[in-house]
Amino acid sequence: MSSTLTPEREGTRDDQDDAERDRLITDSLQTSQRRAEGVKLRRGLTFLLMTLVLPGSAQVAAGNRRLGRAALRVWAGLWVVAVLAGLFVLVSRSAAITAITAPGTLRVIQVLLVVLGVGWALLFLDAWRISSPPEMARRHRLGFAALSLGLAFAVVIGLVASANVVSAQRELVSTVFAGGGDKAAKAGRINILLMGGDAGADRTGLRPDSMTVASVDQETGRTVLISLPRNLEKAPFPASSPLHKKFPKGFDCPNDVCMLNAVYTYAMAHKELYPKVKNPGAQATKEAIEGVTGLTINYWSLIDLKGFEDLVDALGGITMDVYRKVPIGGGPTHPIYGYVEAGKNRHLDGKEALWFARSRSDSSDWDRIVRQKCVMNAMLNQLDPVTVLTKFNGIASASKEIVATDIPGSQVSTMLDLAQKAKTKPVGSLAIVPPLLKKPADPDFPKIQAAIAEQIQKSEAMDEPKPSASAAPAGNASASAKPKKSSSGSSSSDPAKKGVDTSNLSKVCSA
Template sequence: MPQEKPDLRNLREPVRFKRALTLVLMTLVLPGSAQIVAGSKRTGRWAWRVLAGLIGIVLFLVVLALIWRAGTINLLARPGTLRVIQVLLILLAIGWAVLFFDAYRLGQPLTMERKHRLTMSILDGTLVLLVVGALIYGSVLVNTQRDFVASVFGSGAKSKAEKGRYNVLLLGGDSGADRVGTRPDSITLASIDADTGRTVLIGLPRNLAKVPFPEGTAMAKQFPDGFRWKNCTINCLLNGVYTYASEHKSLFPGDPHPGATATKQAVEAVTGLKVNYYVLIDLAGFRDLLNAVGGITLDIGKRVPIGGGTSPIKGYIEPGRNVHLDGYHALWFARSRAESSDYERMTRQKCVMSAMLNQLSPKTVLTKFQGIASASKEVVSTDIPAGELGTFTDLALDAKKLPVSSFSAVPPLIHTGDPDFALIKTKAAEAVAKSEALDKAGSGGDGKTSNTPSSKTSTSTTKKPSTSKPTSSPTTSANNVDDVASICKA
């Protein structure tokens, strides 16, 4: 039975006011404590049980995250788990609001002077708005995350790491009213160490000809001599594989993404590396995603035209140190091909990827999450299953601490019209081996230092930046293996 409300009229006014104020503040600090002291002890005990249960769950997740970070993220990222969290936050908001109103009632405001009664009403109302508002906003963020995961990530089969590495194909799709279908103008294979997150970016030119396909695949049967002009009629280059497969879905029965599947197969055959998953980023919507994260900052060594090709040049992105690019300018920096070659463009795209990896902080994700999630739903498509989200988030956090290296299959090493695919495989394997050697040696960066880089790894290097003008080729080394940080410091 609830306790009988005590009569406070015999207490002096300052005492009554302080008592009422204390009850409300006790509810803010420890929900249910006001009821234990002056109201229904049963209600207070139930509030404490709920609070203890929530604290226990949080502590369990913290300990689990310390032991198994990827598994914890996978658990929390599940749409079902997110729905439960969303409902719990709403119920917690309602319950806490009820406790605040009850604490206000227990203070018997009608027995106080008008100014004290007004003060208590304003304080209690403000605390209800702050606490409940924060919890409801949290539930909105959780719902946004649930919608994002359900919209972007699939429920397909999990792909195991091959020789301790995940290889994720990053495609920059350029679709629009003036384009026939989607053609990936940016093709990069990110080879990620499954233990350390150390990443190698393997860039493949979009105009790579005669690309083969793995034996036994539908595309290999269709093009036994490779994807070449005598077998097809339009754009028989690497970036045309996506369009061809999308227009010949009968070759991929039951596959919802034949273009991505065929491109993955081609990249596997070209590099000799198993492709676990793909991520397709629509460059037309990339601007919104970059704006959502606040843009990126780069050191730019050469002016880059805005426009060109079929449209006039509208201006330039000028060279300089710590140049901040919003979504519009970052997109042009990544995709501009006027006054440069495709190979220089490939390097700029890798610089943008590296910048986003290193500059996208947890604080940015938290404070701008709704904008990021909203833009990502329109920009990103992938076959990474939702159950692997934690694995790759965990690897991304590790990758932020390490430099990103790369290999580009471009001239003069590779003749794109008549590629030496055996050489591409050899050089890709060498780039991966060089990256793995750094982990085995316990090196924190370029193999010359053991210092662990900060979250802005690419902003520092033991090498002095070159003062020479960039050439049309993105690399200067004999084997076309380069350190992205030495080209564009992100």
């Protein structure tokens, strides 16, 4: 039995076949279009990646080849310079850092970073252009444009931010490290006078109420901090000092007002005595400290205690043991309004660190000296390169306002090296306090100088090789015997009898 289709059914079947054929053609065209759109997007993304990894390569591949080759040459030149700089640092680290941190070099680097940032951003925009964004699918255009602009913006912001860090470094070196000190080691040591100044509205001029000499072994970095009381009188000046003629018997005057911290104010009021010196007060104080300690001071550094808070905050605070509760405020103009609470591994912000170091309430000058050295020790231990680099702008900004020194910029790398060495060893401590100093108005300077020399000698002896027991000749008991006390109970090896603190600061400052 044969079946036949009516004309109506035959027309319906043809229509279905035509529709299926049209659908297949449409799907094929859409698939081809999506593939083409994907190819165009991948091509554009490849150009952006090429520009990110190898600036100029996208232009060489599909754009202005002359521009691309120029960019590639610049990129290659930068890598060559970077490799040479790295080799320079490996061969002569100090010379490399000195050259790189010179203000002129930093200015060139600063300008170069800005130019590179702008040029690199333009290469990203050109990579977007040669990707033919109008030919991309509409849904891809906006995202691709946003990615291109984002990458361009990121490189500009990153390199301009780097230029700002370089600018801060240049201004810091130019403003703070004015130079004028003496880089030659004295008996193998670099002696640095650290002063904490306090210039308040209720005070006449700036007075360094905190004075500490950091005596650092040039080879090992082992450090001794020697603290001097602000109220020490009759400080002698070296014969070379302009103030020696004014005060041949030491800085002394009626009513006990010629204290050690007043030397700075006096010299600043008589600048004619130091006609070629940028900071007569600091220079005069350095000379007075030399007379007191018997040490030759290489450099001085002055920190305004009112700005010290900003410096600590720029570091992100400091962590240290607070061995006792210390008032915040106090005195005729600052009522007590809080406390730095005692505790182990306490994180102090700038205000707490400042008051822990300077508070006079419920305290003596001797206790204050110890607290100041504890803060110095904590900062020394926490000033690592990562902290400095990540927070450099804030540190530099604070430092320009509160720090002055005669350390030249060319010696910054040397000081950093010494600081890194010092971090690996316990810091020795000597405070000129009773019984070493019986009366601030009548100090025994030979006794003070002998105690300082002994403490430095003990510090240096810690790095000397220990003699073996077999090194002593047989039967020679005196060769290995320890010094014995005399009948009076005193001994040159018993520094406690002379007021010397033989403990390292980590122990002194522990809670």
